[in-house]
Amino acid sequence: MPRGARRLPEDCRRILGESSLIVHAGDFTAVQVLDDLVAIAPVTAVHGNMDDAALRERLPARAVVEGEGRRIGVVHDAGSTTGRYERLAGWFPDCDLIVYGHSHLPEVARHGGTWIVNPGSPTERRRAPGHTLAVIRHGVPGLVNLDK
Numbered sequence: 449m450p451r452g453a454r455r456l457p458e459d460c461r462r463i464l465g466e467s468s469l470i471v472h473a474g475d476f477t478a479v480q481v482l483d484d485l486v487a488i489a490p491v492t493a494v495h496g497n498m499d500d501a502a503l504r505e506r507l508p509a510r511a512v513v514e515g516e517g518r519r520i521g522v523v524h525d526a527g528s529t530t531g532r533y534e535r536l537a538g539w540f541p542d543c544d545l546i547v548y549g550h551s552h553l554p555e556v557a558r559h560g561g562t563w564i565v566n567p568g569s570p571t572e573r574r575r576a577p578g579h580t581l582a583v584i585r586h587g588v589p590g591l592v593n594l595d596k
Contacts, residue, residue: 457594460570460581464488467583469515473549473567474524476503496524496549510539516584518544525550526566533559545589547582554580554591565589 456464464470467489474496476482482503485491492513495504511522521540526532526548536546537559545563553576554568568580568591578595 455571457570457579459592459594461488463581463583463592469513471513471515471520471522471547473522473547474507475499475549475569475572479503479506482506492520492522494522494524512540512543516587518584518587520544521546523548533557533564536564537562544587545584552576554582556582556589556591563589567591570594 465488470485470489470491472485472491472493474494475498477498478500479502482493492511493507494509494511495507513520519542521543523539526536536548540546543562545565547565549566551566552569552572552574553566555566557564565582567582568576570579570581573579578593580591580593582589582591
């Protein structure tokens with residue numbers, strides 16, 4: 449979430465409210481944003497490079513969670529695009545799906561038997577073509593464009 453008065457889009461809030469688990473790959477920027485998400489559904493999250501000290505104390509740099517019958521690895525910064533999939537697979541060798549953030553560029557890709565997902569951002573588009581989030585249904589990730 450960016451700093452300031454922006455809020456999650458209503459479609460995003462609705463989707464999160466229907467979710468059994470929220471996975472967040474960092475850059476909350478303030479503890480209140482994390483607390484707001486926890487009030488909607490269970491959250492597994494990692495801290496991002498823009499997160500304040502309170503968030504860095506509360507959240508790990510990497511996490512693994514079970515959700516939708518899949519083992520999910522989570523990290524904020526996946527590093528350079530060169531070798532990214534191999535690097536992520538090395539960090540999370542037993543995961544079916546790996547979620548990363550930082551670039552705000554939405555992506556769903558397959559690397560061997562592992563899904564690699566960057567959900568983009570519902571609030572801070574930057575260079576991405578739109579505001580997005582990712583949803584996992586029946587073990588398969590997909591992107592949701594919130595600008596429709």
